[in-house]
Amino acid sequence: MRLPSLRYALLPLSVALLLSACHGKDAASQPGGSTPEAALQASVDLIKAGDFNGLWKHALPPADYANMRADWGHHQQDQRPITAEDRAKFNETMQKLTEPDAENKLYAELQPKLTAMEQQYKDQLPVLISVGEALVKSGVAQSKTLNETQKAQANGVLDVLAPWVQQTPWFDQAKAKQAVGVAVTTARKLDLKDPDQLRSMDFDTSMGKYATGYAGLKQMLMIYGLSVDDTLNSVKLTPVSNSDGHAVVKVDYTLLGKPLSTESKLVQQDGRWYSEDMLDSARKAHQQLNEPAGSASVAADAGTGTVAKQD
Template sequence: MRRSSVYFAAALGALLLLASAAALFMTSHKPAPVVVTAGGETPEASVQQSLALIKAGDFADFWKHSLPPADFATLRADWVRPRPDAQPISAEDRADFIKNVQQLTAPDAEIKLYALARPKLSQLEAQYHDQLPVMIGIGQAIVATGVAQSKELTSLQKQQATEVINVLAPWAQQVPWFDQGKAKQAIAVVVSTARQLDLKTPEALRAMDFDTAMQKYSIGFLGIKQLLSIYGLSIDDTLDSVRVTTLENRNGHARVRIDYTLLGKPLSTESSLIEQEGRWYSEDMLQNVRDAHDRLVAPPAPASTAAAPAAPATPASAPTPMQTSAKPPASNAANSKH
């Protein structure tokens, strides 16, 4: 997520000199392209390669690495399929989208947006400086309760999510959110990211094919990394701290522990991997992609109308088990473009 903020004016000259030297070196010493293969030779190698691709914001190669070739081809094909749960874009939503994009990408957007932000930041600081830590604490409790009550997470996943929340909340309580200097840097990042995304209409957002979407995701992800870095949270440092240890490996199934450091606090999580044709893949990710594909191609459940009288089901008219269990596609890899 590219850390580019300069905190000390005295170091600016040195940084520019180093950047110039690095640019000269890169133009004369171009590295060989990294060959991305599906899966990893070992469970550890699979996880480490996935993390390296995430750090680089290379989402196209991330999916190519994370899925067997046939599933990757299915994901790419599914990307442009019509979504049965997609809502039409209203005229109001379209107008708002275009207006916001134009504000963010105007030639003088940084100046205008910062001019608007300065008095707002002063007003918000005066109103909420003392209350913000309490409000964040309340938000922490609400999120933690939601995690604890989730029916989708296992007990271990709930514990791991809670640990992350307990690290992020104290950080958020201490961040100088109303600092005008940091706000100016953040606005510059947002404007630069919006210009690079180059999205003119919501229809263009929905019409993206897989390759285009991955390019846009990379731009957005790197922008988010910059923003978080401005406020003291380095995603790159967290990814660099990861250590992968195999806990179990037998009969084509493996379980690994992923130790990492978030904001100076040691944390860990676990991941299950499955071996297919000699390569290792995340079991959950592979299953999620396959489930999303099945839901996408499943026949829609027959629509019912309140005015129609209920009729007893017959073998000819009764929905199949696939129809009765069909759900709108989940918000995951196969349908996240919308």
């Protein structure tokens, strides 16, 4: 199940880790930050609170935020039609998660499966996780959307997460029962009636649903020993440079007890500071959405007079 325009609303943990922990009120008054550090500090407060609407309103200049809201209803047009099989799977899943006594029914169904999986995969799990880590790192290395700084940070995060995944007791019955309870509670709060609802929600409604899902995800991770809030609270900022409307801030943080570090680039517009990566991503998404379908720019070859399509 994928909510519309996931690229906008579900921020990866790596983005959250670029932001600092602070309790300032800079975001409440106007978009952006009065300083690069204030921009990052205010963003993490909004992430921790699950206020995704507030986050985008803070993280983007007013015109870009307005474009995002205006574009929102058009994103579903690019998605494939919902099939009868999709509807059946959606309805079955939501019924199981929201019916009376769903927690006990789902756990009773899961319990023997966990026992069987533990017997079958416990010894193989470290190898499978290592293979998965290698595949993910290969994908990061080949990514055309991540810059070198982002790739380095992603690999650093993977180096910390992989041992956690290997050591986490995924087959523990008590933890599984807690996780089922969180999944059921979250599904009931989401209150999704059918897959069409996912594609018809307006921006504000979508942000509210994302907040609910995010809160459930944080609870789920906490059951297995990963606290997103602890990581965000550990962030320390150090200014690196600031000139001509561009700034770099060093971000130190702790993930699962392991120290990590990266840098965040910010740009100044109309006297306010914004994350350069987030701003560029939002503008590219808006540009792509508003390009005519199937259009391609044509460039003349000065030497031969031929023309070539440009992506």
